[in-house]
Amino acid sequence: MRKAASLLFAGGLAFLLAVLVAKLPFGETPMVLGKQVLAQGAEQTGTANLVTSVVVGYRAYDTLGELSILFTAALALGLVLGKRNAAAPRDPDAGLVLRASADLLLPLLLVVGFYIILHGHLTPGGGFQGGVIVAAALFIPILARPSRGLDHGVLVWLESLAGALFILIGLAALFQDGAFLEPLLGKGELGRLLSGGTLPLLYLLVGVKVGAELTGLLVNLADAEAVE
Amino acid sequence: MNGAALLVALPLLTAFLTPSIGRVSATAARLLGPLVLIYCIWLVAGLWGASLPVSIAIGGFAPPLGINLYLDPLALLFALAVYVLILLAWPWTEGTPGQAALLMLLAGSTAALALSGDLFNIFVFYELMSAASFGLIIVRGERAAHLATLRYLVLSGLGTVLFLLGVALVYFHTGTLNLAQLAQMAPDKLAGAQGLAAFVLILLGVGVKAELFPVNGWVPEVYAAAPRWLSGLLAGLVSKLAVLVLLRILVLVFDSEQAQAVLLVLGLAGFVTGELAAWWARDFVRMLSFSSIGQLGLVFVGFGIGGAAGVMAGIAVALHHMLAKPALFYLAESWGGSLERLQGEARRAPLAAALFVLLALSLVGVPPLPGFWAKLLVVMGLGAKGSALAWATLAGILLITVVEAAYLFRLVGRFYSEGEPAHAAPRLHGWDFTRALLLGGALVAAAFWIVPLGHWLEGASQLAADVPRYITTVLGQGGAP
Amino acid sequence: MPIPLDTLFFAGALGLVAIGVVGMLASRHLFRVLLCLGLAEAGGNLLLVLSGYRWDSVAPILTGDLPVGVSMVDPVPQALVLTSIVIGVGMEALAVALLIRIRRAYGTLDGHALLARLREDLDERLGVAPDRSEDLPKGHAPFPAPAAKEQEVNP
Numbered sequence: 001m002r003k004a005a006s007l008l009f010a011g012g013l014a015f016l017l018a019v020l021v022a023k024l025p026f027g028e029t030p031m032v033l034g035k036q037v038l039a040q041g042a043e044q045t046g047t048a049n050l051v052t053s054v055v056v057g058y059r060a061y062d063t064l065g066e067l068s069i070l071f072t073a074a075l076a077l078g079l080v081l082g083k084r085n086a087a088a089p090r091d092p093d094a095g096l097v098l099r100a101s102a103d104l105l106l107p108l109l110l111v112v113g114f115y116i117i118l119h120g121h122l123t124p125g126g127g128f129q130g131g132v133i134v135a136a137a138l139f140i141p142i143l144a145r146p147s148r149g150l151d152h153g154v155l156v157w158l159e160s161l162a163g164a165l166f167i168l169i170g171l172a173a174l175f176q177d178g179a180f181l182e183p184l185l186g187k188g189e190l191g192r193l194l195s196g197g198t199l200p201l202l203y204l205l206v207g208v209k210v211g212a213e214l215t216g217l218l219v220n221l222a223d224a225e226a227v228e
Numbered sequence: 229m230n231g232a233a234l235l236v237a238l239p240l241l242t243a244f245l246t247p248s249i250g251r252v253s254a255t256a257a258r259l260l261g262p263l264v265l266i267y268c269i270w271l272v273a274g275l276w277g278a279s280l281p282v283s284i285a286i287g288g289f290a291p292p293l294g295i296n297l298y299l300d301p302l303a304l305l306f307a308l309a310v311y312v313l314i315l316l317a318w319p320w321t322e323g324t325p326g327q328a329a330l331l332m333l334l335a336g337s338t339a340a341l342a343l344s345g346d347l348f349n350i351f352v353f354y355e356l357m358s359a360a361s362f363g364l365i366i367v368r369g370e371r372a373a374h375l376a377t378l379r380y381l382v383l384s385g386l387g388t389v390l391f392l393l394g395v396a397l398v399y400f401h402t403g404t405l406n407l408a409q410l411a412q413m414a415p416d417k418l419a420g421a422q423g424l425a426a427f428v429l430i431l432l433g434v435g436v437k438a439e440l441f442p443v444n445g446w447v448p449e450v451y452a453a454a455p456r457w458l459s460g461l462l463a464g465l466v467s468k469l470a471v472l473v474l475l476r477i478l479v480l481v482f483d484s485e486q487a488q489a490v491l492l493v494l495g496l497a498g499f500v501t502g503e504l505a506a507w508w509a510r511d512f513v514r515m516l517s518f519s520s521i522g523q524l525g526l527v528f529v530g531f532g533i534g535g536a537a538g539v540m541a542g543i544a545v546a547l548h549h550m551l552a553k554p555a556l557f558y559l560a561e562s563w564g565g566s567l568e569r570l571q572g573e574a575r576r577a578p579l580a581a582a583l584f585v586l587l588a589l590s591l592v593g594v595p596p597l598p599g600f601w602a603k604l605l606v607v608m609g610l611g612a613k614g615s616a617l618a619w620a621t622l623a624g625i626l627l628i629t630v631v632e633a634a635y636l637f638r639l640v641g642r643f644y645s646e647g648e649p650a651h652a653a654p655r656l657h658g659w660d661f662t663r664a665l666l667l668g669g670a671l672v673a674a675a676f677w678i679v680p681l682g683h684w685l686e687g688a689s690q691l692a693a694d695v696p697r698y699i700t701t702v703l704g705q706g707g708a709p
Numbered sequence: 710m711p712i713p714l715d716t717l718f719f720a721g722a723l724g725l726v727a728i729g730v731v732g733m734l735a736s737r738h739l740f741r742v743l744l745c746l747g748l749a750e751a752g753g754n755l756l757l758v759l760s761g762y763r764w765d766s767v768a769p770i771l772t773g774d775l776p777v778g779v780s781m782v783d784p785v786p787q788a789l790v791l792t793s794i795v796i797g798v799g800m801e802a803l804a805v806a807l808l809i810r811i812r813r814a815y816g817t818l819d820g821h822a823l824l825a826r827l828r829e830d831l832d833e834r835l836g837v838a839p840d841r842s843e844d845l846p847k848g849h850a851p852f853p854a855p856a857a858k859e860q861e862v863n864p
Contacts, residue, residue, distance in 0.1 A: 003734075003735055006731065006734030006735055007731060007734075007735070009730075009734065010727055010730045010731040010734060011727075013726075013727070013730060014723060014726070014727035014730075016425065017393065017723050017726065017727075018719075018723055020397065020421075020422055020425050021719045021722075021723060021756075022719075023422065024397075024400045024401075024719070024760075025400065025401075026715035026718070026719070026759065026762065027715060027762055027763055027764040028763070028764070029399075029400055029403055029760055029761065029762070029763070029783065030401070030402060030403030030404075030417075031403045031761075031763070031783045032292070032402065032403035032404040032409070032413075033292060033293060033403060033404050033405065033406075033783075033785045034403065034761060034782075034783030034784060034785050036293050037293065037769075037783075037784055037785060038769065038780075038781055038784070040293075041784070042771055044289070048770055048771045048772070049769075049770045049771075050769040050770065050771065050781070050784040051769055051770075051784045051787045051788050051791075053784075054784050054785055054787075054788035055788045055791060055792075057287065057289070058287065058289050058293055058294050058295070059294075059295060059348075059349075059788055059789075059792075060286070060287055061286045061287065061295045061349060062295065062348060062349055062352045062788075062789075062792055063792070064237075064240065065337070065340065065349070065352035065353050065355075065356050066352060066792045066795050066796060068240055068243070068244075068333060068336070068337070068356050069352070069355055069356045069359050069795070069796050069799045069800075070795060070798070070799045071243070071244065071333075072330065072333050072356065072359040072360050072363055072799070073359055073363075073798075073799030073800065073802050073803045074799075074802075075247065075326055075329060075330065075363060076330065076359070076362060076363030076366065076367070076803055076806075077802055077803055077806040078326075079324075079326045079363065079366070079367050080366050080367075080374070080803075080806045080807060080810055081806050081809065081810070122770075123770065124768070124770065128791060128795055153251065156247050156248055156251065157248055159244070159247075160244050160245055160247060160248035161248075163240075163241075163244035164241055164244045164245055167237050167240060167241045167244070168241070170233075170237060171234075171237060171241075173288075174230055174231065174233065174234070177230075178230070178288055179230050179233070179284070179285055179286060179287055179288040180230060180233030180234075180237060180286055180287070181233075181286055181287045182287050182288035183287070183288075190771065210795075217802050220806070221802070221805065221806065221809075224806070224809045348789055348792075351793075352792060352796070355796045355800075358800075359799060359800065359803070362803060363803075366807065370830075370834075371810070371811065371814030371815060371830065372827060372830035372831055372834060374807050374810045374811050374814065375807075375811050375815070375823055375826075375827045375830075376827060376831075377807060378739065378804060378807040378808065378811060379827075381800065381803065381804050381807070382733065382739075382742055382743070382746060382804070385746045385749075385750070385800060385804075386730070386733065386746065386749070388750065388753075388796075388797075388800075389726065389729070389730075389746075389749045389750055389752070389753045392750070392753035392754065392756075392757055392793060393726065393753050393756060395757065395789075396753070396756040396757040396759075396760050399757070399760040399761075399785075399786065400760045403783070405785075405789075449827065449831065452831045452834060452835055453830075453831060453834070510837045511835040511836060511837045512835075513835055514835065564835065564836075565835060565836035565837075566835070566836045566837050569836070
């Protein structure tokens with residue numbers, strides 16, 4: 001009975017959406033905001049990747065909210081799962097092949113991750129994408145050597161610092177009679193690494209914060225079995 | 229003027245720093261939050277005198293390209309309520325740094341919702357508000373709190389999906405997210421069935437937090453499992469901010485007869501089911517949770533009236549509930565539990581019982597308390613609307629108000645009756661009582677100054693319902709239709 | 710008969726939402742409910758990013774060698790989807806942590822059984838359970854859970 005009702009509800013929702021979607025102007029959307037971003041984005045923000053100019057330029061305030069959500073999730077997850085029991089036995093280390101590959105992967109992944117973060121304003125990628133790769137780079141050695149564990153203190157400081165700096169850069173503009181999160185510094189030459197003013201800096205902070213938070217999330221979840 | 233961004237930025241900054249500070253000194257972490265909240269209250273007071281309404285572009289990018297904050301008396305009032313209520317609920321003695329950080333995140337996100345002028349920005353901070361409230365419920369909870377939160381999270385996730393679909397539909401048709409520009413385009417692009425569907429999707433998405441009728445199954449579970457002060461905060465504050473953004477979206481973007489009819493039906497359904505369930509409840513906390521669903525149903529009925537009168541009616545009920553419900557939840561700190569324990573409570577705690585009587589009278593709507601005026605606005609608005617649906621809703625509300633009165637006065641009768649229960653409720657903690665008394669005092673003060681308050685609210689509601697003014701404020705004179 | 714491309718995209722987005730919602734409503738196991746929520750979110754994100762697509766357009770990155778007359782797709786929905794994906798990740802992680810705690814406390818993840826246990830627990834906490842113990846409730850935590858119930862939990 002309950003299942004039949006559920007199916008009916010979901011079927012109704014799907015039908016409604018199908019009818020609605022059939023009339024959507026696919027491929028010919030009005031693009032009211034989009035056209036303006038395409039026309040003025042490079043000039044106003046100085047980034048070649050216009051998605052980045054939206055993420056940390058026009059909608060940097062959304063990105064701040066997004067960072068806060070990830071921060072909240074990481075914080076709440078840590079509080080729910082609790083501290084790792086120091087006496088709990090850790091898994092044994094992996095074999096030589098895995099350990100050696102992990103050691104090999106760590107620097108490579110870090111380089112790739114930071115490359116993607118730092119070139120977020122020029123090529124596809126950015127703080128979120130690169131931050132995830134950095135988190136993977138830090139987590140793989142932990143998987144290979146569970147006995148070592150990880151210092152949560154450093155991660156907490158990194159998170160705090162990166163988040164606070166993001167807001168402080170935003171506030172710096174405010175104190176120079178600008179608006180909150182207004183891009184500062186010169187725009188530079190379009191397409192160069194050092195261009196786009198403070199936008200790449202903000203994206204770097206996003207990357208560090210996302211990397212630290214995701215690492216913390218993964219380590220907390222991996223330790224979940226060993227909580228007292 | 230740009231300093232209004234501090235209202236959001238400062239609480240978030242504090243939240244980011246609190247866990248690290250907490251590692252050094254837990255006391256400092258606990259005291260930092262209230263200081264920032266007081267500073268924010270001072271900031272709001274400073275903004276109050278400025279010429280309102282005003283729009284502030286974040287990042288210096290003029291709307292609609294950038295995100296803007298929209299400050300009008302209503303937005304500032306709700307922002308003020310955020311800081312005051314969170315300051316009042318602050319866990320001075322037992323709070324951990326994690327809890328302090330989560331409360332500051334809640335403050336930042338709710339303030340951002342009060343001020344936001346962008347559809348997707350509302351989505352982001354709405355999610356932040358959800359995440360912060362999940363964290364607060366589970367931070368010290370037992371297993372029941374964990375389970376109730378998970379069920380809440382899943383329902384809220386479903387709401388997120390619907391909200392996203394609604395935003396996608398809107399973006400497909402208009403290509404913009406700024407509320408002012410949407411208001412400009414809505415009569416043209418979002419008038420038909422597509423617009424109504426987008427509205428219903430967004431309504432159901434935001435409705436999860438606003439305790440809207442079909443998506444409020446979480447309310448009794450979560451309020452029962454969470455600490456009482458937090459239930460008061462969720463019922464009194466978080467739901468109200470969801471209501472405020474819903475009001476903005478309704479008035480600016482989806483202002484149609486059909487949308488109002490949807491709100492009338494869902495609001496009435498919420499009022500009827502909530503009050504009936506409250507009548508059946510056998511314990512104090514569930515009674516309060518169900519009554520909260522009912523009161524929010526009344527808010528939606530108010531919005532369903534439409535126009536400035538509808539805004540005023542809905543906001544009046546919401547503001548009244550914002551004072552009354554947290555006060556009741558503070559009383560529930562010791563009265564939570566079976567209603568039978570409260571037999572003859574008026575002899576043991578005469579002051580608290582008197583306060584409860586005051587709050588109950590106001591909730592039912594006995595003149596001259598503010599609750600009466602709020603309900604009167606709804607009833608008069610429905611009468612003035614005059615459609616068959618409005619009359620039916622009016623009849624339903626009057627009928628169910630009798631039920632509301634029945635269960636509240638039944639409890640009042642129990643307070644003043646003879647006989648001792650087997651296990652009396654414990655004595656009320658002094659600070660909890662003080663907090664309830666402060667909110668009750670505000671209610672009495674509102675009853676005394678009801679005329680100037682009514683005038684002020686009328687002006688604020690007219691401003692909020694004035695769509696052309698909103699558009700010119702945000703987009704400048706060039707945006708005028 | 711060739712199927713238009715846009716139909717395929719829309720069918721993908723809506724299909725994901727439908728599968729997700731049906732799965733959430735029909736599954737008993739809470740972890741499956743969570744997976745289905747992820748699917749539905751993916752569908753919503755897909756629909757959102759589709760709202761920026763333009764025929765014959767390229768990615769919105771200025772490289773300097775854009776042929777004349779070629780336009781770019783709308784960058785705004787891409788940024789929005791990035792945001793909403795990250796939000797989804799945070800929520801899912803929190804939900805998984807809750808699942809771990811629930812599994813440990815109740816010994817099961819079956820939705821129906823858990824709902825019944827939740828009602829019992831809440832009745833107990835609110836002091837209206839049928840077999841209320843005679844302990845006097847006190848102070849801020851009026852109804853401590855009886856010790857007997859905690860022990861029947863499976864490790």
